[in-house]
Each structure stands twice: as structure tokens, then as C-alpha cells.
Amino acid sequence: MQGLSLKNVKISIKDVEKNKLIYDDFGEMLFTHFGVSGPIILSSSAHLIRYKEITKKLNENKIRLYIDFKPALSFEELDKRILRDFEEFKNKDFKNSLEKLLPQKLIPVIVDLSKISQYKKVNEITKEERKNLVELLKNFEVIINGFRPIEEAIVTAGGVSTKEINPKTMESKLVKGLYFAGEIIDVDGYTGGFNLQIAYSTGFVAGNS
């Protein structure tokens, strides 16, 4: 699925050992040569990296990403939608019946994971098989086993505490004549412009002061 970019998907990141939801979000993501990326994945990464015992959990395959490819539809609604498509394509092979529902790159993967033979005629697919297909599309599981290296990071958390900076001037409260701006300060936001805004605003104030 490398290069496949998805809009309007819902993701949940769970610690499956504790059955705990660590993060969920809705928006854009993409599949890359290494795994997954895109805005909602970057945001989830920021939460995940702070999760207790994360390295151990990742090594033990306890952290899973669940993608809902059709968040606007409930299980029942998606089942009905698939039924409608199946009715239209009833004499086709299963592998040729998902074109209206899914992006091209996703189809072979879903067909493979559905455990329904790709050559099965659509009118022979059982209700049980269809239910599994719906489950796969609403709860697509990806095992998360690591982060990308710091060199590829978009923003770094941590830095000079805001408690030690005068926000009106950006001057250090500890060292007179020393001013801070941008990444060096312990503030960080989600991807989408917040970090540039932090850099510009604090830079402007520090420069003027």
C-alpha cells in the first residue's frame, strides 16, 4: 500500500495487553515504504512516545494501530453498502467487486486478508464472510514496532521551561540579556502550523525586545 494516502479515516492506537486506548484521531494518513505517516499518525506518535514502558510494549507487539477506513458508516450501514455493491457485481469475482468502495491499492490487501478466495463469485459469498470483511474495513490492524529516528522528527518536545521565560519579552528570568525563541523553548504543538507560529511569534517578540 506504499504511497496510498487516505483522507477521512479514523485511527485508534491501543495497548492490547491492557485493552487501553492510548490515542484516537480522525483525518489524513498515508502508507509509506517504512510503515505509516501523515498528520494523524504524527500526532499519535507524540502521545505514544510518552506512553509508559513504550519500548518494551513495542518489542512485545503489544501496541496496535486500528484503522477505520469507513468511519462515516456504522457496521450495519457498511454491511448494507457492501450488499448493494455485491448485488451490482453478483456475477463477478470477489476481487473485482470492491472498486466502488475502496482505493485501488487497498483492494488486493483487503482481498488477501479477508480469507475469501479472490476468484469466488460474489453471489457465493456467505453472510459470515461478509461480516468478516466489514470487520476488516472498520478495524484494520497494524502492529506498531517502532518510531522513526530523531533526524526525521518534525518537532522536538522539551527545552527551556516557559516558567523561566518572561512571555512579554522572551527574556530569561535567570540570565539577564538572554532571549529565547522557537524550538529551544519547551513548547510543541501538533503538525499543521503551530510550531512555525511558535517560532515566528516568539522570534518577533525576542527580536523586538
Ligand SMILES: Cc1cc2nc3c(=O)[nH]c(=O)nc-3n(C[C@H](O)[C@H](O)[C@H](O)COP(=O)(O)OP(=O)(O)OC[C@H]3O[C@@H](n4cnc5c(N)ncnc54)[C@H](O)[C@@H]3O)c2cc1C
Ligand atoms: C520536515 C519538517 C516538517 C515540518 N513541518 C511543520 C509544519 O507543517 N508546521 C509547523 O508548524 N511546523 C513544522 N515543522 C517544525 C518547524 O519547522 C520548526 O518548529 C521551526 O522551524 C523551528 O524554528 P526555529 O527558528 O526555532 O528553529 P530552526 O528552524 O531549526 O532554526 C535554527 C537555525 O539555527 C541554525 N543553527 C544551529 N546551530 C547553530 C550554531 N551553532 N550557530 C549558528 N547557527 C546554528 C540552524 O542551522 C537553523 O537554521 C516541521 C519541521 C520539519 C523538520
